[in-house]
Amino acid sequence: MSWHFFVPFVVFALIFLIRIPVALGLMLTGIFYLAANGQDVGIVASKVLTTLYSEYVLIAVPLFIFTANVLNRGEITDMLFNWVNSFLARYRGGLAHVTIIDSMVYSGMTGSSVAEAAGLGKMEISAMKRFGYDGGFSCAIAASASTMGTIIPPSIPMIIYALLSGASVGALFIGGIIPGVLFAIALMIYVVIVSRRRNYPRGRHYTPREFVVFTIRAFPALLTPVILLGGIYSGIVTPTGSGAIAGLYALILSLFVYRAIGLKALWEVLVDTVRMTGMLTLLVASAFVFSYVIAVEQIPSMVAHLLLTVTDNKYLLLLLINLIFLALGMILDTSVITVVFIPIVVPLIQQLHMSLVHFGVMIVLNMMIGLSTPPYGPLLFITSAVSDTPLRDVIREIWPLLGAMIVVLAIVTYIPETVTWLPSVIGPTAHH
Amino acid sequence: MKKAFRLLRDSVEIYLPVLSFAVMFMAFILQIFYRYVMNAPSTWAFEITRVAFVWSVLFAGIYTMRQREHLAFTLVYDRFPKRLQPYVRIASNGIVCIGFCIAFLPALRYVSFMGMMSTTILNIPMSVVYAPFLVFLIMVIAYTAIDIVQDVRILLGHAQADEEHAA
Numbered sequence: 001m002s003w004h005f006f007v008p009f010v011v012f013a014l015i016f017l018i019r020i021p022v023a024l025g026l027m028l029t030g031i032f033y034l035a036a037n038g039q040d041v042g043i044v045a046s047k048v049l050t051t052l053y054s055e056y057v058l059i060a061v062p063l064f065i066f067t068a069n070v071l072n073r074g075e076i077t078d079m080l081f082n083w084v085n086s087f088l089a090r091y092r093g094g095l096a097h098v099t100i101i102d103s104m105v106y107s108g109m110t111g112s113s114v115a116e117a118a119g120l121g122k123m124e125i126s127a128m129k130r131f132g133y134d135g136g137f138s139c140a141i142a143a144s145a146s147t148m149g150t151i152i153p154p155s156i157p158m159i160i161y162a163l164l165s166g167a168s169v170g171a172l173f174i175g176g177i178i179p180g181v182l183f184a185i186a187l188m189i190y191v192v193i194v195s196r197r198r199n200y201p202r203g204r205h206y207t208p209r210e211f212v213v214f215t216i217r218a219f220p221a222l223l224t225p226v227i228l229l230g231g232i233y234s235g236i237v238t239p240t241g242s243g244a245i246a247g248l249y250a251l252i253l254s255l256f257v258y259r260a261i262g263l264k265a266l267w268e269v270l271v272d273t274v275r276m277t278g279m280l281t282l283l284v285a286s287a288f289v290f291s292y293v294i295a296v297e298q299i300p301s302m303v304a305h306l307l308l309t310v311t312d313n314k315y316l317l318l319l320l321i322n323l324i325f326l327a328l329g330m331i332l333d334t335s336v337i338t339v340v341f342i343p344i345v346v347p348l349i350q351q352l353h354m355s356l357v358h359f360g361v362m363i364v365l366n367m368m369i370g371l372s373t374p375p376y377g378p379l380l381f382i383t384s385a386v387s388d389t390p391l392r393d394v395i396r397e398i399w400p401l402l403g404a405m406i407v408v409l410a411i412v413t414y415i416p417e418t419v420t421w422l423p424s425v426i427g428p429t430a431h432h
Numbered sequence: 433m434k435k436a437f438r439l440l441r442d443s444v445e446i447y448l449p450v451l452s453f454a455v456m457f458m459a460f461i462l463q464i465f466y467r468y469v470m471n472a473p474s475t476w477a478f479e480i481t482r483v484a485f486v487w488s489v490l491f492a493g494i495y496t497m498r499q500r501e502h503l504a505f506t507l508v509y510d511r512f513p514k515r516l517q518p519y520v521r522i523a524s525n526g527i528v529c530i531g532f533c534i535a536f537l538p539a540l541r542y543v544s545f546m547g548m549m550s551t552t553i554l555n556i557p558m559s560v561v562y563a564p565f566l567v568f569l570i571m572v573i574a575y576t577a578i579d580i581v582q583d584v585r586i587l588l589g590h591a592q593a594d595e596e597h598a599a
Contacts, residue, residue: 011527014524014527015504015505016505016507016508017508018508018509018520018523018524018527019504019505019506019508019509019520019521019524020504020524020527020528021502021503021504021528022502022503022504022505023493023502023503024502024528024531024532024572025528027531027532027535028527028528028531031531031532031534031535032531032534035534040538041534041535041538041539042538042539042541042542044535044538044539045535045538045539045542045543045562045565046542048565049486049542049543049546049562049565052485052486052489052490053482053483053486053561053562056482058485059456059460059481059482059485062453062456062485062488062489063457063460066453066457236468237464237468241460241464244457244460244461244464245464247457248457248461267450270450270453270454271446271450273453274446274449274450274453274488274491274492274495275492275495275496275499275501277449277453277488277489277492278449278489278491278492278493278494278495278496278497278501278502279496279501279502279503281489281492282489282490282492282493282496282502283502283503285489331505331507332505333503333505335503336503336505375507376507
């Protein structure tokens with residue numbers, strides 16, 4: 001083992017120690033490694049550029065960012081909220097249930113939990129607080145419900161996982177549906193228990209006539225997940241294509257049907273999309289530089305070997321991987337975990353002959369839980385910031401919900417059929 | 433002069449990526465239209481989508497750099513004493529700046545070498561498709577260099593710390 005071996009690790013450590021932007025830092029691992037080895041540093045340019053040009057599925061990332069931005073701007077979030085409210089508000093803790101189901105429906109339109117918490121979450125929290133729910137509880141419910149945004153298709157992290165692992169995006173998307181529903185059920189059970197104990201209010205009882213009115217108003221928006229999933233399910237459009245169709249449909253809805261955004265807002269949406277694209281897509285492209293370096297140095301097989309010496313029991317290994325990723329989620333951003341650590345564990349999963357689709361949905365679910373774990377929990381920060389709720393209140397209320405989420409994670413981990421069954425019956429792979 | 437510079441900067445960092453994204457989006461929609469409505473897949477729209485995507489990501493990367501919004505891990509940095517933070521920033525910007533300077537010439541060679549090839553339908557030289565990467569490298573070098581100068585001025589007492597991200 002030569003000293004070159006350590007160069008990428010030193011750079012990698014510096015990313016975390018002295019705040020080097022991760023996307024640039026991952027490129028630096030390649031630059032310094034190749035320079036130290038006397039190899040052509042041009043390989044860095046070739047890795048970044050061929051990834052961007054040839055990994056067609058990556059185009060779905062900005063498309064889904066765009067869709068989420070358009071939906072967040074318009075009145076579509078209000079329409080959905082009113083619709084779910086009209087049939088769920090009457091129960092005890094009704095607004096909390098509304099938040100969960102509302103997020104679930106919205107998750108079928110967007111692929112980012114963070115966008116969902118910032119847009120839909122803000123409105124849900126203010127409604128709950130207005131009706132006497134504790135601020136911390138409202139934020140915690142909205143944060144954990146936003147988690148479904150990336151489990152229920154479409155999902156940006158699943159696209160990135162598919163790219164890094166070679167699993168089918170369509171199968172991953174369909175595979176996320178049942179875990180997403182289980183997730184909603186777990187959260188709702190928790191709400192039932194807490195609402196009784198704290199005597200949270202029942203909402204208004206809407207008449208059937210009002211329900212019909214709200215349904216008709218929300219109907220065009222409700223078609224979005226139908227179009228998206230229908231397209232992917234039937235295999236007519238690729239997931240990337242579904243991203244474009246969803247974007248176009250959201251744009252038509254917001255511009256013409258609901259007239260919720262004008263040209264100025266559209267420009268802001270575009271600039272915002274570009275900003276987030278620059279951040280996320282470049283990070284993914286730079287990850288290919290990093291995974292090239294670690295592949296040359298055979299790090300993944302070393303890690304696989306190391307983990308296999310701990311145990312070769314499949315169930316224990318999954319437990320171990322879940323624990324490691326949960327710990328990483330407490331301090332690192334999801335996209336960083338995805339691009340850095342997924343390429344390291346995927347070879348092990350293949351070696352164990354496990355389904356890459358099952359592992360993908362499981363690990364995305366795991367990382368999404370990480371979005372709500374302190375100290376670094378972006379969903380906690382966002383929900384606290386958009387609603388002026390003290391962060392410590394949110395953190396106090398998130399613990400039992402984290403417990404519920406981890407129970408779902410355990411179910412999904414040890415009953416692979418929760419993921420693999422649906423794609424085998426209806427998914428695009430079923431057509432092959 | 434300043435105005436012209438600002439316009440140029442906005443063009444590269446905001447207008448170009450937004451325009452590329454819009455072109456990519458429309459080409460994609462056209463492609464779907466040709467494929468499913470006209471039943472005749474359009475290969476040129478496919479190619480435009482891919483080229484516009486590369487352009488939008490790379491120029492967008494520069495805009496993200498300008499906003500200092502590239503994702504970074506700040507938990508350790510935030511714990512450094514205020515007094516030391518400028519040194520840490522100089523170190524981190526310095527490493528990025530040096531690394532990207534090292535990468536520039538090899539990247540230039542790679543991009544110009546790719547000029548021998550072109551896209552299959554529209555015959556766009558690959559060097560044109562990939563050229564924004566060179567702009568990206570230059571801009572990253574420039575932004576990190578500006579930040580280093582700024583931090584050195586802070587350390588010498590020529591500037592206030594709150595001007596840190598005034599750019």
